[in-house]
Amino acid sequence: MKFEDSEYFEHLKPHVIKMSFGTFYLCDLFFVSELNEGIHFDWDKIQAVISELFKYYGEDSRIGYIPNRVNSYSVNPHYWARVDKQYNIIAASAIVYYSYSNAINAEIEERFYKKPMKLCNNLNEAISWMLDLEVLKRN
Template identity: 30%
Template sequence: MGIIKYYNFEDSEVFIFDEFIINQVKEAVVIEPHHNDIFNEVVQEHFSGKSMVYISNRVKSYSVNPLIYPEAEKIPNLIAIGIIPKTALMRRNAEYEQKFFHKPYEIFDNLRDAIVWVHKIMSDTKNNSDSMKEIPDSNLRKF
């Protein structure tokens, strides 16, 4: 589970792993829908054709425009988001933002728990995908 790539962008630090991205946004940044373009480029470069999970490790104070979430949902291989808020206010903000994202979205107290969840989500996704492959075409016609 070692890190594959590290990016130090103007607005955030991004850590790429096999199944997920950890993003740490820098102090006082306002995350807007255009940030999804950069995120999507990174996702397609490192996860083209495979599922992945986004983890936001919120260690700095910054703002998120919740309209980023409907756009993020359009990234086909982004299957879930995990948020690790540092403060109670950050947790309340993450709970509010959750209303705008309609794929799995969880809030965690620490990075370890978030990573354990990533592995479970990825395993569940793989198992669901494998079980769909096992249904013979003749059975699908019944639906």
């Protein structure tokens, strides 16, 4: 299910950023990515997204990340550690997968990620988990 089609879209009223390689929905505590079919989410693309996140949330923010894998794409799992080391903006992640191959890729990425991560088979599960995380709750 695409984020725009979920019950949360109207309720959370995200700031939407459309880039040539995908769409990003920026909510208060987390953001959702829906990358285009067949792209390779390389370091240059990740840096472009991080730049937008800093503009919207601020450089000292800690947010959640939900990659909603409605399409098939590739990403180097080592980028998780690099994003943490260089930017430290993502506090937790919930990967939503819709196919067996996406689930396998998510399991591989989970091994490289040192912060809270949940593998989810639907968007509602991922968003509910994010909303309940103490690490994302603000005073």
